[in-house]
Amino acid sequence: MTNISLRDINKQNWRTIARLSDQLSEEQRKFVAHNAISMLDYHYDQDTLGQKAIYIDDTPVGYVLYGIDEQDATTWWIIRLMIAPAYQGRGVGRSAMQQIIAMLRLMPNCRAIDISFVPANKGAKHLYEQLGFKDTGKVEDGEIVFRLDIT
Numbered sequence: 644m645t646n647i648s649l650r651d652i653n654k655q656n657w658r659t660i661a662r663l664s665d666q667l668s669e670e671q672r673k674f675v676a677h678n679a680i681s682m683l684d685y686h687y688d689q690d691t692l693g694q695k696a697i698y699i700d701d702t703p704v705g706y707v708l709y710g711i712d713e714q715d716a717t718t719w720w721i722i723r724l725m726i727a728p729a730y731q732g733r734g735v736g737r738s739a740m741q742q743i744i745a746m747l748r749l750m751p752n753c754r755a756i757d758i759s760f761v762p763a764n765k766g767a768k769h770l771y772e773q774l775g776f777k778d779t780g781k782v783e784d785g786e787i788v789f790r791l792d793i794t
């Protein structure tokens with residue numbers, strides 16, 4: 644049975660995780676920033692951001708960047724999410740999202756989790772709807788904003 648987990652990014656694994664983005668198709672590269680860029684975002688903003696590698700057993704297969712909303716400390720954002728193409732369509736994205744949501748809902752005063760995606764990203768939309776995210780009607784930088792209310 645496959646074991647999907649979120650792991651810390653460190654000196655040993657960061658290059659491998661960064662390079663997963665090179666495997667994305669040209670189409671999917673338009674959906675998410677390169678992991679190396681996201682890691683630099685994290686590096687320069689560690690007060691508000693967090694990042695994890697996504698593993699299947701001991702194989703690194705994806706990346707997630709998340710952070711607190713700077714205007715509203717009750718809202719957390721899942722800012723970037725990617726699964727390497729060879730591992731897509733096997734439920735890894737869904738399991739990783741469930742684990743990130745479980746982690747963020749334990750953050751102090753967390754009342755909502757937001758996520759955004761470009762309108763062309765039908766796969767992401769489907770996945771987020773499956774997990775209970777609802778359309779907020781907001782569009783930010785051309786991306787549709789979905790929200791999961793935490794009660």
Ligand SMILES: CC(C)(COP(=O)(O)OP(=O)(O)OC[C@H]1O[C@@H](n2cnc3c(N)ncnc32)[C@H](O)[C@@H]1OP(=O)(O)O)[C@@H](O)C(=O)NCCC(=O)NCCS
Nearest residue numbers: 671674675724725726731732733734735736737760766770
């Ligand atoms: C979006 C992404 C994270 C989904 O991860 P994944 O591991 O492939 O997703 P899962 O296998 O867990 O699929 C969950 C559901 O979404 C659907 N789905 C995922 N990707 C899809 C796609 N490209 N097209 C259609 N449906 C898709 C699956 O069919 C599944 O639905 P089902 O249970 O009804 O069959 C992954 O495709 C990815 O990294 N894409 C490139 C980067 C990206 O778009 N990131 C999101 C930016 S907002």
